[in-house]
Structures are given as C-alpha cells and as structure tokens.
C-alpha cells in the first residue's frame with residue numbers, strides 16, 4: 001500500500017545528482033564507461049550507500065568516489081539526470097532542483113558547459129516524459145582551489161538551463177570564512193546561491209552565510225541549541241534545506257533529540273524537507289516525510305507550508321513560482337479536509 005506521504009505533492013530543493021542514482025542506472029552507467037562494478041544489487045548497494053559506521057561527513061562522502069568515473073560524458077550525465085528526475089516524479093515531486101559538481105565530470109576533458117548541457121538535456125527529457133519540473137544547480141567544492149571554483153562559476157553562469165549555485169564538500173576543514181571571496185564572486189555573477197552550512201557542528205558557518213546575504217542554507221543542523229543564531233536566521237527570512245537522514249548518518253545530529261526541528265518550528269523559521277542523496281542515504285522524499293511525521297508529529301498543513309516556502313525560495317521565475325504555489329495549494333486541499 002502506498003502511503004499518504006507518497007501521494008502528497010512535494011518540492012525538493014536539495015538533491016545531489018551523483019548521490020541519488022538508482023542502482024539500475026549505476027549498472028547502465030558502469031557498462032557505458034566499461035567499469036567493473038558488482039552485478040549483484042546488494043553488493044553494489046554496499047559500495048554506493050553511506051557506510052553504516054560513518055562517524056563524519058567525510059566518511060559519508062566516500063561512496064561518491066565510486067560514482068565519479070561513471071559521469072564523464074554528456075550521455076552519462078543525461079542518463080543520470082533523467083534517472084533522478086524520474087525517481088522524484090514517481091513519488092509526486094512536482095519541482096526538484098538537482099545539483100552536481102562539474103569539477104567531478106571533467107576528468108577526461110569535458111568543459112564546464114558540456115557537463116551542464118548533459119545534465120540539462122536529461123532534465124528536459126524527464127520533464128517531457130513526466131509531470132515534473134526539474135532545474136540544475138552547479139556546486140563548487142569547498143576543498144577545491146578558490147580559483148577553480150571561480151572559473152567553474154564563471155563558465156556556468158551563461159549556460160542555458162543553469163538555475164543556481166551551491167558550495168558542497170568538506171565543511172569541517174573549509175568553513176564559510178575561507179569561501180567568502182568566491183561566494184561574493186558568485187553573487188556578482190547574478191546567479192542565485194544556496195550554501196551547505198552547519199553540517200559539522202559549526203553554527204558560525206551558518207551565521208557567516210547569512211551575513212553574506214545567502215537566503216538558502218543546506219542542512220543548517222548546527223542551529224540546534226543556538227537560540228541567538230536561530231533568531232538571526234528567522235530575522236533574515238532564510239530557508240533551511242533540511243536533510244534529516246543524511247544528518248543522522250554524518251552525525252551532524254547524533255539523534256532525533258539533537259535535531260533542531262522543534263526549535264526551528266517554535267521560532268517560526270522557514271524550512272523544507274529534502275533527501276540530500278537518495279542512494280547514498282538509502283532514502284527517498286516519501287520516507288523523509290514519514291520520519292518527520294513519526295518523530296516530530298509534522299502535520300499535513302506543515303508539509304504544505306514547507307513546500308510553499310520551498311517554492312518561494314526556488315530558483316525559478318516569479319511567474320513559475322506563482323503557478324507552482326497555486327498548484328500546491330489546490331492539490332493539498334484534498335488532503336487537508
């Protein structure tokens with residue numbers, strides 16, 4: 001029986017392409033790249049899911065090394081983007097932003113523009129085939145040379161279909177402070193920006209992102225037990241892209257009790273629910289909604305509010321946001337009665 005949470009229309013702003021490939025897509029990509037990976041799904045899953053004994057974000061990020069060599073051609077990126085958007089459409093995600101790092105798909109000579117074009121082609125194909133709108137975000141990597149990130153952002157900005165920028169990667173060793181110049185550079189390019197921050201018990205990274213004028217914060221977990229930082233977050237009308245399962249796996253939150261949801265709700269903070277990485281975290285958006293309902297008593301009206309806030313902060317045109325917002329309200333009406 002499919003659950004209520006499967007049927008609820010959803011908006012997802014924080015989903016990594018390379019962390020969200022279905023096992024069947026990984027098999028196909030491995031064949032295309034002539035790379036030997038286990039043919040057995042259980043064996044493959046062990047390689048591409050977060051290690052059960054992960055203690056840190058860096059442990060969690062290890063499976064991405066398996067995926068990287070599979071995403072080195074425009075055809076592979078197209079197949080990957082189509083696969084992730086298809087999975088989202090199948091669980092009633094109406095709008096999704098899928099992010100990826102061009103840097104990791106340039107090992108055999110692709111240009112930044114070619115990597116983005118591959119992803120955008122897959123998203124367009126999925127939009128033609130399914131009832132979903134899918135947009136592409138480009139990640140700079142925190143641990144990479146700032147000059148490389150600036151070069152990638154500069155080359156990305158004019159590419160058709162590019163909707164926004166992000167910084168992902170090793171937050172513990174590369175805090176927001178070391179990104180400041182590149183963040184300002186990205187902002188000058190006029191492309192909307194979201195930022196991973198607060199995934200490593202480092203509330204200062206969230207504060208500095210907000211001070212830089214960033215309105216969307218990926219994770220924001222470190223707001224837990226920091227009422228002053230939560231107040232600043234609320235004053236800035238920022239949106240937290242929550243990724244619950246991922247945070248438990250990376251130990252950004254040791255347990256549900258350490259997760260800042262109740263504090264954010266009490267402060268009327270804006271937030272939305274996301275998978276982060278469907279495959280690495282072995283989850284989907286339906287499961288994430290279920291977890292919020294079970295552990296935090298999240299109600300249908302709350303889910304609607306989260307989706308409306310996600311829509312308002314999405315990197316779409318105002319006209320597209322209005323249309324999606326009206327659709328969400330109309331579709332939720334049947335679940336609220």
Ligand SMILES: O=c1[nH]cnc2c1ncn2[C@H]1C[C@H](O)[C@@H](CO)O1
Nearest residue numbers: 016017018064099100101139168169
């Ligand atoms: O949760 C995350 N935090 C920081 N970096 C992440 C997370 N999930 C994925 N990434 C990294 C690994 C991927 O290769 C990269 C681009 O999707 O982003």
Ligand SMILES: [Zn+2]
Nearest residue numbers: 016196218276
């Ligand atoms: Zn992420």
